[in-house]
Amino acid sequence: MSYATRVSEIFSELGIALPGPSPRALEIRSPIDGKRIASVPVATPAELTAAVDRAQSRFLAWRNVPAPQRGALVRALGEKVRQHKQALGRLVTIETGKIAQEGLGEVQEAIDICEFALGLSRQLYGLSIATERPDHKLLETWHPLGVVGIISAFNFPMAVWAWNASLALVCGNTLVWKPSDKTPLSALAINGLLLAAARENGVDPDGLSAVVVGERDLGEALVAHPSVRLVSATGSTGMGRAVGVTCAKHFKRALLELGGNNAAIVCPSADLKLAARAVTFAAVGTAGQRCTSLRRLIVHRSIASQFVKQLRAAYEGLPIGNPLDDGTLIGPLIDAATHERMQAALHAAKAVGATVHFGERVAGVAGGCYVRPALVEMSAQAGPMCDETFAPILYVLPYDSLEEAIALNNAVAHGLSSAIFTRDLQEAEIFTSARGSDCGIANVNIGTSGAEIGGAFGGEKETGGGRESGSDAWKNYMRRATNTINYGMSLPLAQGIKFEI
Numbered sequence: 175m176s177y178a179t180r181v182s183e184i185f186s187e188l189g190i191a192l193p194g195p196s197p198r199a200l201e202i203r204s205p206i207d208g209k210r211i212a213s214v215p216v217a218t219p220a221e222l223t224a225a226v227d228r229a230q231s232r233f234l235a236w237r238n239v240p241a242p243q244r245g246a247l248v249r250a251l252g253e254k255v256r257q258h259k260q261a262l263g264r265l266v267t268i269e270t271g272k273i274a275q276e277g278l279g280e281v282q283e284a285i286d287i288c289e290f291a292l293g294l295s296r297q298l299y300g301l302s303i304a305t306e307r308p309d310h311k312l313l314e315t316w317h318p319l320g321v322v323g324i325i326s327a328f329n330f331p332m333a334v335w336a337w338n339a340s341l342a343l344v345c346g347n348t349l350v351w352k353p354s355d356k357t358p359l360s361a362l363a364i365n366g367l368l369l370a371a372a373r374e375n376g377v378d379p380d381g382l383s384a385v386v387v388g389e390r391d392l393g394e395a396l397v398a399h400p401s402v403r404l405v406s407a408t409g410s411t412g413m414g415r416a417v418g419v420t421c422a423k424h425f426k427r428a429l430l431e432l433g434g435n436n437a438a439i440v441c442p443s444a445d446l447k448l449a450a451r452a453v454t455f456a457a458v459g460t461a462g463q464r465c466t467s468l469r470r471l472i473v474h475r476s477i478a479s480q481f482v483k484q485l486r487a488a489y490e491g492l493p494i495g496n497p498l499d500d501g502t503l504i505g506p507l508i509d510a511a512t513h514e515r516m517q518a519a520l521h522a523a524k525a526v527g528a529t530v531h532f533g534e535r536v537a538g539v540a541g542g543c544y545v546r547p548a549l550v551e552m553s554a555q556a557g558p559m560c561d562e563t564f565a566p567i568l569y570v571l572p573y574d575s576l577e578e579a580i581a582l583n584n585a586v587a588h589g590l591s592s593a594i595f596t597r598d599l600q601e602a603e604i605f606t607s608a609r610g611s612d613c614g615i616a617n618v619n620i621g622t623s624g625a626e627i628g629g630a631f632g633g634e635k636e637t638g639g640g641r642e643s644g645s646d647a648w649k650n651y652m653r654r655a656t657n658t659i660n661y662g663m664s665l666p667l668a669q670g671i672k673f674e675i
């Protein structure tokens with residue numbers, strides 16, 4: 175059965191209509207075999223404006239709905255996603271090429287954040303602050319923000335939207351989503367479930383959440399629309415820089431979750447078996463196409479050759495092929511351009527004297543782009559090791575002192591995720607201290623990827639500084655008001671100012 179047929183079966187299970195033919199359609203292909211799975215109409219600038227305008231007028235009503243009732247909608251979405259977990263996971267795999275286990279994991283991440291947001295809908299708390307004036311009350315209160323524009327990448331075509339959407343909805347906002355032009359089907363599917371959940375729960379779905387499919391120009395129009403109060407964008411640093419500049423120009427908020435050039439340090443005391451498993455999952459999972467993928471391995475010189483040997487053995491045996499097949503651990507790259515960038519980086523590494531293991535194309539499924547992940551032994555942090563290549567390449571570099579290893583960890587432009595493998599308490603504490611890793615995520619004895627939703631997710635420097643998902647990331651989706659209330663009969667002024675009239 176073709177993947178196009180499977181996709182239409184998935185949509186009929188979900189009860190969502192696949193878009194019909196259109197003169198302005200985007201051809202969507204599965205990276206599994208490169209064949210067309212659907213055509214999706216591209217939104218015109220006028221359609222985008224209409225979607226944002228509808229979201230803005232819907233916001234004016236949605237902001238007045240009590241937050242726990244807004245939470246009930248998000249709970250209904252989570253239930254629908256749970257009910258269709260298998261079908262949605264398969265869709266993610268067919269559209270992105272990530273293996274079945276990771277497709278299901280992505281859907282689970284969407285379910286988890288819906289549950290988190292439901293709980294949050296009863297915990298959107300402010301503060302009561304001590305005031306210097308008698309008979310006064312000083313408060314901090316939180317209010318819905320407006321229309322939230324979401325821009326997401328191909329590699330997490332449902333979960334990253336769910337992080338944003340579930341929180342933003344509970345916080346009283348409405349949504350307009352521009353998914354990656356490579357993965358609009360996953361977007362139409364999960365957004366369709368949200369709209370169905372709304373209808374079934376007596377919530378008017380009109381204007382609540384729209385998907386607009388298109389390329390860069392459409393994203394730019396979304397960011398520039400005056401009614402969009404917050405842009406939450408996930409993708410490359412280049413894209414984030416452009417979004418950030420436009421947002422700054424219009425004084426709107428930007429929540430940026432951009433690339434990573436993530437490192438792990440392996441210390442002499444580490445459990446090398448555990449470290450090898452963790453490093454391999456982090457480096458080759460999702461075929462190296464997560465923003466949290468491990469790209470740099472900094473190994474103590476005394477164990478470097480032994481550890482590289484262990485990794486080479488693991489890499490050699492990696493099952494590569496159809497991501498829907500049981501047992502496959504590495505699916506295809508998203509497209510041929512990714513393969514070209516990977517080869518260019520390996521070429522550049524060789525030019526600075528690196529030893530490259532693997533990285534070659536393998537048969538996989540005809541029409542897809544399958545590679546064996548590469549391990550690259552470096553003698554200095556130089557050349558392509560300093561940049562993020564969104565492909566399965568792991569650079570390995572020896573170190574001599576922990577200070578040097580931490581300096582290497584921090585000496586790149588990005589600051590998303592990092593890890594240390596050690597059984598030495600002092601090393602672990604130093605790595606996670608003020609003089610340790612400068613990243614938004616700093617782990618001990620687990621890899622750089624695979625964060626759970628309860629923590630705030632995001633990173634520093636060219637990763638963009640935004641935080642999504644758990645902890646208090648909800649505050650990004652609300653506006654803060656400071657309220658001073660005078661319940662006395664006089665008007666004492668702050669700072670003791672006298673002003674009698």
Ligand code: UN1
Pocket residue numbers: 283327329330334408463464465466622623624625626
């Ligand atoms: C991303 O690659 O944009 O921590 C998000 C992880 C996932 C999310 C990755 N939970 O790897």
